[in-house]
Amino acid sequence: xxxxxxxxxxxxxxxxxxxxxxxxxxxxxxxxxxxxxxxxxxxxxxxxxxxxxxxxxxxxxxxxxxxxxxxxxxxxxxxxxxxxxxxxxxxxxxxxxxxxxxxxxxxxxxxxxxxxxxxxxxxxxxxxxxxxxxxxxxxxxxxxxxxxxxxxxxxxxxxxxxxxxxxxxxxxxxxxxxxxxxxxxxxxxxxxxxxxxxxxxxxxxxxxxxxxxxxxxxxxxxxxxxxxxxxxxxxxxxxxxxxxxxxxxxxxxxxxxxxxxxxxxxxxxxxxxxxxxxxxxxxxxxxxxxxxxxxxxxxxxxxxxxxxxxxxxxxxxxxxxxxxxxxxxxxxxxxxxxxxxxxxxxxxxxxxxxxxxxxxxxxxxxxxxxxxxxxxxxxxxxxxxxxxxxxxxxxxxxxxxxxxxxxxxxxxxxxxxxxxxxxxxxxxxxxx
Amino acid sequence: xxxxxxxxxxxxxxxxxxxxxxxxxxxxxxxxxxxxxxxxxxxxxxxxxxxxxxxxxxxxxxxxxxxxxxxxxxxxxxxxxxxxxxxxxxxxxxxxxxxxxxxxxxxxxxxxxxxxxxxxxxxxxxxxxxxxxxxxxxxxxxxxxxxxxxxxxxxxxxxxxxxxxxxxxxxxxxxxxxxxxxxxxxxxxxxxxxxxxxxxxxxxxxxxxxxxxxxxxxxxxxxxxxxxxxxxxxxxxxxxxxxxxxxxxxxxxxxxxxxxxxxxxxxxxxxxxxxxxxxxxxxxxxxxxxxxxxxxxxxxxxxxxxxxxxxxxxxxxxxxxxxxxxxxxxxxxxxxxxxxxxxxxxxxxxxxxxxxxxxxxxxxxxxxxxxxxxxxxxxxxxxxxxxxxxxxxxxxxxxxxxxxxxxxxxxxxxxxxxxxxxxxxxxxxxxx
Numbered sequence: 001x002x003x004x005x006x007x008x009x010x011x012x013x014x015x016x017x018x019x020x021x022x023x024x025x026x027x028x029x030x031x032x033x034x035x036x037x038x039x040x041x042x043x044x045x046x047x048x049x050x051x052x053x054x055x056x057x058x059x060x061x062x063x064x065x066x067x068x069x070x071x072x073x074x075x076x077x078x079x080x081x082x083x084x085x086x087x088x089x090x091x092x093x094x095x096x097x098x099x100x101x102x103x104x105x106x107x108x109x110x111x112x113x114x115x116x117x118x119x120x121x122x123x124x125x126x127x128x129x130x131x132x133x134x135x136x137x138x139x140x141x142x143x144x145x146x147x148x149x150x151x152x153x154x155x156x157x158x159x160x161x162x163x164x165x166x167x168x169x170x171x172x173x174x175x176x177x178x179x180x181x182x183x184x185x186x187x188x189x190x191x192x193x194x195x196x197x198x199x200x201x202x203x204x205x206x207x208x209x210x211x212x213x214x215x216x217x218x219x220x221x222x223x224x225x226x227x228x229x230x231x232x233x234x235x236x237x238x239x240x241x242x243x244x245x246x247x248x249x250x251x252x253x254x255x256x257x258x259x260x261x262x263x264x265x266x267x268x269x270x271x272x273x274x275x276x277x278x279x280x281x282x283x284x285x286x287x288x289x290x291x292x293x294x295x296x297x298x299x300x301x302x303x304x305x306x307x308x309x310x311x312x313x314x315x316x317x318x319x320x321x322x323x324x325x326x327x328x329x330x331x332x333x334x335x336x337x338x339x340x341x342x343x344x345x346x347x348x349x350x351x352x353x354x355x356x357x358x359x360x361x362x363x364x365x366x367x368x369x370x371x372x373x374x375x376x377x378x379x380x381x382x383x384x385x386x387x388x389x390x391x392x393x394x395x396x397x398x399x400x401x402x403x404x405x406x407x408x409x410x411x412x413x414x415x416x417x418x419x420x421x422x423x424x425x426x427x428x429x430x431x432x
Numbered sequence: 433x434x435x436x437x438x439x440x441x442x443x444x445x446x447x448x449x450x451x452x453x454x455x456x457x458x459x460x461x462x463x464x465x466x467x468x469x470x471x472x473x474x475x476x477x478x479x480x481x482x483x484x485x486x487x488x489x490x491x492x493x494x495x496x497x498x499x500x501x502x503x504x505x506x507x508x509x510x511x512x513x514x515x516x517x518x519x520x521x522x523x524x525x526x527x528x529x530x531x532x533x534x535x536x537x538x539x540x541x542x543x544x545x546x547x548x549x550x551x552x553x554x555x556x557x558x559x560x561x562x563x564x565x566x567x568x569x570x571x572x573x574x575x576x577x578x579x580x581x582x583x584x585x586x587x588x589x590x591x592x593x594x595x596x597x598x599x600x601x602x603x604x605x606x607x608x609x610x611x612x613x614x615x616x617x618x619x620x621x622x623x624x625x626x627x628x629x630x631x632x633x634x635x636x637x638x639x640x641x642x643x644x645x646x647x648x649x650x651x652x653x654x655x656x657x658x659x660x661x662x663x664x665x666x667x668x669x670x671x672x673x674x675x676x677x678x679x680x681x682x683x684x685x686x687x688x689x690x691x692x693x694x695x696x697x698x699x700x701x702x703x704x705x706x707x708x709x710x711x712x713x714x715x716x717x718x719x720x721x722x723x724x725x726x727x728x729x730x731x732x733x734x735x736x737x738x739x740x741x742x743x744x745x746x747x748x749x750x751x752x753x754x755x756x757x758x759x760x761x762x763x764x765x766x767x768x769x770x771x772x773x774x775x776x777x778x779x780x781x782x783x784x785x786x787x788x789x790x791x792x793x794x795x796x797x798x799x800x801x802x803x804x805x806x807x808x809x810x811x812x813x814x815x816x817x818x819x820x821x822x823x824x825x826x827x828x829x830x831x832x833x834x835x836x837x838x839x840x841x842x843x844x845x846x847x848x849x850x851x852x853x854x855x856x857x858x859x860x861x862x863x864x
Contacts, residue, residue: 021580021722029580031647031766135723137573144572148453148743150460215463273729276708281725290453291567291740293713294730297705304722311580325755334463 003036004318007067007098009043009089010080011060014103014130016053017307018077025311033318041067043080068092075317077310078102087111094118094126099326101313103130103306109204109220112211113333123327125320127313132205133158133282135305136298137312142213142286149288151213155427156250158205160280160300161189161196162228166246166265167278170236176229188280198227199248199263206250209284210261214254215334222339224262231265235422238352238393239267242378245275249427260340265424267350272428343402348377348426350395353411354418357383357390361416368410369396372403389418395426435468436750439499439530441475441521442512443492446535446562448485449739450509457743465750473499475512500524507749509742510534519543526550526558531758533745535562535738541636541652544643545765555759557752559745564637565590565714567737568730569744574645574718581720583645587859588682590637592712592732593621593628594660598678598697599710602668608661620712630659631680631695638682641716642693646686647766654771656694663697667854670784670825671699674810677707681859692772697856699782704860774834780809780858781828781836785843786850789815789822793848800842801828804835821850827858 006022008015022029022037029037039059047060067073068089076093080086083106090100090107100119102108108115108131119126129139133156142151157163161183168179180197183189195201203223210218228248239246244267252261268275273295277283282300287293299305320326355361362381369375378395396404411417438454440447454461454469461469471491479492499505500521508525512518515538522532522539532551534540540547540563551558561571565588574583589595593615600611612629615621627633635655642650660680671678676699684693700707705727709715714732719725731737752758787793794813801807810827828836843849 017722025580025582028582028766135720136726137576140572140576141569144569144576144744144748148457148461148747149740150457271708271710273708276705278703288740290449290736292731292734292737294568294728296726296728298726299724302724305724308581308720308723312576315580316576323755323757323760325757328755334460 005040007073009078013303014079017303075099099125099317105131125317130309153253153287156284159202162248164280199225202263210252226264258340267426268428345401351423352421374399437472439505441510445735446511449735507531531557531749537563557749562741585685585719588716591634594680596712631657634695642684658696699858700860777833783855784853806831
């Protein structure tokens, strides 16, 4: 029986994991697919570099065409990262009718739709489970498991670095800068952490999830992003007092055919399933009209979990090859994109203010809220030691983002408000 | 384009949910499958019964052969329950080359292997996602998502009724009997709750999960079962003091090719992902060698969640029909079954004893443990008001079940031990 031949683009930690899994699971793969699987070529930058896994030297190449143009290769696994050059490699592979498995969220968030349609034109599979939430089979869950449901909301902790940092800050009461430094030393955060802590990595994953879950082309530009760099110990301590846990949450919600996709630090009630997802773990909470609440939990990154997702996709491609049905599973987006306006996005909000500690100020502030129809669920006020100021923490009932932005503007203009220290969205209670 | 025709066996709450979802999602189904879906016939006991959903009277029949023998029907959805008669219906349907979707765990736990092999012989699909954990796409997760991994352990909260009862007992400090009565009044527990509270329902689901996850034919008889009927308020209160949460946990674990499958009340550390799965929710925690820890969370029962899982399977069957690849996806078990002996099952244990409050008794008891190589992680001792007795609560380090059973026997024989009040397995810490 003819073996299926793989070309691997990249041999970093994920690539090495893929090699290892394919070697260690030959029996299981044979049993599932009915023929052997072989890695035929691996594209690397430097053939002479020391590797953590043992690789036959003759498998390595520095010439991408040894894979992309080789008639011997059936499937290309892309774990090299990068966007523009990588996209061109994959287009070439598809034109040469090679199926693709990729773990590249940066690429899929930007060129996903284009690549998927080229794949379909060429009768090729293009699978990308590993690009979102590493080892969690969430895309499969969305496509197959919830196929017959209408998904109205997804909330995800989809970045391990920021979840690690927020967990440590909450549990140890440490400062952001200190925890970030510790995370960098432990290898949980990159030397340049901008993409993680700025929320961009999470935004890419939410764009991929929303595109699939809502059957609508959601671009990275459609995602409103706020990172975790400005979260203070005070914010975390007040959250805890009020019964909330702070998480960097990606939200994708839909009402009729209008959607909102955002990433921002968000307060969740401690009893919410996402609130107990700690450390570097990821989870995606999905609300479907029929099924109600489901959650997928697991490692969001890491060499072996991501490699597992890659090999699962590989098994999917190979099963399709055996059945002769490649290139038919991608479903093109069904709906025209339509984004919610700020007047159509509803949520609760937490806001912390420093105000002059004088008679009538609190009443004036509450009237700014009530003019916009916003009332309060929780109120904390306490005097500050310095400067005759008071600190006020308010949690509103559900209000529109439009109203809330107007309220913030008016608070900002009101001379008795010294500073709006922080504000966060509050999710996961009652109304979806 | 020819519509795909469905025959429905049963029109209870799940059946009605299926009818509703298919009607409400015609557009989405069309988009995914490319042709319309129609329910052609529904087998009911009484054609004249009032229904919660509107159904054309002419769709109803009391004659199963109107579905099983009808050349018009492509797919049979079985949501009528029952085992022996239902099995014969499904065999007949398969012999007539109809694909099957079933939500029937009782049937699949007993006749799953036989039905699956008849399905394969006849080129038919037989999907049964809804039979385990209602709305959670766990079977798909095991088959596809973790296809390339080696699953070494699954722990599941797979029965909503018992999880509801244990959650209420823990949170309110109520007695088992009172909560059960309340659950029955609310419709969360059946009038005869034996199958749920005795652990049998969970055992059936664990047999299905273990068969699939370990690729081995696990029968219901292979599952060791203990229910929740003997859990006392004292046990729950001691658990809490020691930092544990009590859950009815199904465990399926494997070392090399030897497996253990059991269902029993189990103590988990409060930080374990399963510990915060509350009320009627279900979750399955899966440990894979490569991926590490993942968890699938969602509603374990209910008309619409279960119906969603049924319709997702239906979509799977219909996609296969369009591709012409039915009957090829069932993978027959790869390994011979081999069950672990008590000497090969390792775990921590919680035990609560009433002993005579005399000098030397505690030393004698600990020496019984140490003779079997078992040491303690946690110890609590306090005098009891009556009868000059003391209460001792011990949590052991990991020990074999064989040793632990010998220890229990010796404690039982020791005259200073008045009574072994309770004992529970402790899971989810450190070593998998």
